[in-house]
Amino acid sequence: MANKIGSNVVPAFERPTDVNIIMTIVHPQPLVGLGNLLVLNKVTEPATLAKNAPAAQADTGGEKKQDNAQGTDTGAGKSSTPTGRAFSNSLSNDDRMAGILMRKVDTATGALYREYKNLDAVAVDYPENTPVWKKASSYFAQPSHSDRIAVLDYVEGKLLDSLKDFWFNNWTFAIFTDNTINDDVVLASNIFESNQDHFLVLQSDDLSEFTQFYGQNYTIGLKHTTDEAMDAAFVGAIATKQVGSVTWKFKELKGITPDVMTTQERAGIENSHVIGYLNVGGRPETSEGFSLSGEYIDLLHGEIWVKTNMANELQRLLQDNDKIPYDNRGISMVSAKANYVLDIAWRQGIIATDDLTGKGIYEVVSTPYSQQSRDDKSKRHYGGLGFTYKASNAIHTLTVKGTVQSDTILS
Structure with missing residues (x-):
């Protein structure tokens, strides 16, 4: 192997041997996120x-x-x-x-x-x-x-x-250095909502600032003093954990001070679909795990994972094979790859489990070659693949009913 710095090319010395050992250093892949x-x-x-x-x-x-x-x-x-x-x-x-x-x-x-x-x-x-x-x-x-x-x-x-x-x-997640809610922030929220594959995390100490974002799936609101970067901590503490394995409630944020809230204040931020940070049971935790629409972040994050990985795996299928035949054999290859992605999504916790079968609740449907249009066949386009799945849920609150047996006889 020849190495080159500047204009000099220096090949490796040849060892008098019948066995040549070639070593390759494998580096960890960056977290593609x-x-x-x-x-x-x-x-x-x-x-x-x-x-x-x-x-x-x-x-x-x-x-x-x-x-x-x-x-x-x-x-x-x-x-x-x-x-x-x-x-x-x-x-x-x-x-x-x-x-x-x-x-x-x-x-x-x-x-x-x-x-x-x-x-x-x-x-x-x-x-x-x-x-x-x-x-x-x-x-x-x-x-x-x-x-x-x-x-x-x-x-x-x-x-x-x-x-x-x-x-x-x-x-995948974005925050602003300036926590002021201004025209740029409103524009950004609409950009994220239109694309539906990234999240915008906003932070303000004024709950009324979030009113204009109600209904936005891909904008997350945090109520906390802007003296501390709760938005960056929120993403850093949770977002890189395996998608599907984590809910965004109950999480501790290092370096962030929990707020002291009244019951009414906490109800107010939850009704607004905003997330706070407070002590519960003597431990600090994020108060909820939803975006400003009320949809849960883990469910939306799972959707992004499925969409991203489905596209990537099908792209690799096309690239790694010399030819995917446009017949039922090729369609089966495409269908199998879709099932493969959804099976991983189920194992990660993105897709719910059927109580009867113990398997993921998902289905892949692929229409056969005979049902494809002449125009699609002419353009070598297959549009007969589809899938559905039931998103996995999480327990966020509990109600426990207990009975105490007493020996006291009441008159």
Whole structure:
């Protein structure tokens, strides 16, 4: 095997032997996420792509010039271009050593997307106690956080296009650095509702702020003081656990202070389909596990898992086979793959179990070749596959009836 640095190619020395051992190092795969977090950070100045400049250098020891309004670093982590927010899409060795996993500039909108592997890496571009750093700090304080966090810098009026460009990157949950409920937040909620494959988590200490979001399946409301990043902790503590295996109620959030609530206050947030954080039985816990529509997050997260994995497995089926014949043999292969995905979903707890059979309550239906239209056959399109399943539920409250036997005879 030849290794190359610069212009020199150096092949490995040949050992005089009849046995040649070739070793391959297998690295863990990144957590491609249905639980990864994106931090949405509004900036005043668009990012540009550095031209004829070396890849960005991560100078963790150097001076960081900070935009105090936005908490955006304009020193370390960018290209050597002396003015403006100019960045390279290529990572340098220093960037990688600092824990920066990815950087991409959208030249059309001025948006900048980056992924970091830990809090120290975030601090390269967003110094300690800036809004982004505080969110990341709360996220990485949770025991179940992912192996990365993403940050999207976007410019005023460019949120929709910026999200569109990075929608299919490695994240599923999003929060804002600024917990103010404004036009950007309303727009974002509608974007998430339209796509139905990501979640927006909002946090406010004012319950009335959530009124306009009632009915939104993919927007989650948290009532808590904005002095603490409960939104980041909420995602970090729960989202990366195996989908289907966890409900979002009863969970402890590290570094978040439980609120003291009256019975009436707790009833108010639950009736509003908002989630609080309080002590119950001497332990802190999230008060519920639903989105602002009242639908439960674990059920919606399961739907996203099924949709994502069904698409991925069927795509691999087409790619890994030289040919899927357009006849009943090929249709059976497609149907078998759909059953395979739903079986995994059942084993993970996304799909309910039939009490009589002990199997998952799901069904895959595939219509035979003879029922496909001439037009579909001509276009090599098969549209006869469908499935249904019953979502698994969870116990959130209990009512227990007891009887006490007394020896006292009452007159």
